[in-house]
Amino acid sequence: MTRKSPEAHGRNTIRDVAARAQVSASTVSRVLAGDYPVSTATRTRVLRAVKDLDYVADARARAVAGAGTATIAFVLDDITGPSFAHMAQGVEREAAQRGHVCLVCTTEGDPERELAVVELMRAQRAAAVILVGGTVDTPEYRERMSRIARALQSAGSRLVLCGRPPLGDGTPATVIEYDNEGGAYAMTSHLLSMGHRRILFLGGAGSTTALGRERGYRSAHRAYGTEPDPALLRPGDFTRDSGYRRVREALAGGRRFTAVFAATDMVAAGALTALHESGIHVPGEVSLAGYDDIPFARDLHPPLTTVHVPYEEMGRTAVRTVLGRRPDAGDEHRMLGTHVVLRASVRAAALGVGA
Incomplete structure (x- = not known):
């Protein structure tokens, strides 16, 4: 034959x-x-x-043989956010350069789904599992993440927290942060230096990212010898529609403000639309600032003053750090800087609205 x-x-x-x-x-x-x-x-x-x-x-055969799957898992709540997309791009580019495959998984904010994804990646012998974005920092969260970190280490993998706080000494995890609170402090200080004393803050609700940005806003006021009006702190979520609604509500409630500091550029985009629809000139009557420096921020009218976060570099740093670590490494922590990007949406304080 x-x-x-x-x-x-x-x-x-x-x-x-x-x-x-x-x-x-x-x-x-x-x-x-x-x-x-x-x-x-x-x-x-x-x-x-x-x-x-x-x-x-055959990746399955390689796993059975003990060779691993050369996979890096990138786990986040929602892939539609522009900042997360840029971080994912950094992870993918760095992983590809090093011969690894990047697998993107979404959890929609469900802790049980997050656990299931991590367990699956542990079974698949992923080189690392990168969890992205703010979280609600509770003792239960820390205990759960510590268990995950130890389980991944026992399987020869590694937990990486991007934009999340460290879990504490001795936990086998890698933390890649950016100066979240410092960025908000710098932006608020800039607005205060321009004479703004009534700054409407469109923050978040409860996550570590949101709380850090609010702390920066408050501490900058204290450094200038003042306290923000509690009525000017408007919590919500980090979406364009939330920014739009909260500015409309502030205007309808007769709140006085000369500047708006939105906790993300997406929130700032909604705020800008609400101001324009109300006939309020930016920055002639009200200044507007954002946070993240996602690409479309420079294409708004006027271009948005914002805080630059090195999202793609965070993704790259996460991969470089975890693939270059010692096998016996414990907790690792790296902090990346942020800075204010000045554009045309902020100027010296005028009378503002509600005056």
């Missing part, structure tokens, strides 16, 4: 690659894993055979 060529019976196997390169299947595995010394000539023959046969390694 005539033997069929590898190309004739479907997907090529590692044995087909070994036969083409005239080496053993175990040698092919060593070349592909890159974790065992192989001569240059042998490596060249194997890689040429892989290319000729268009061979793709």
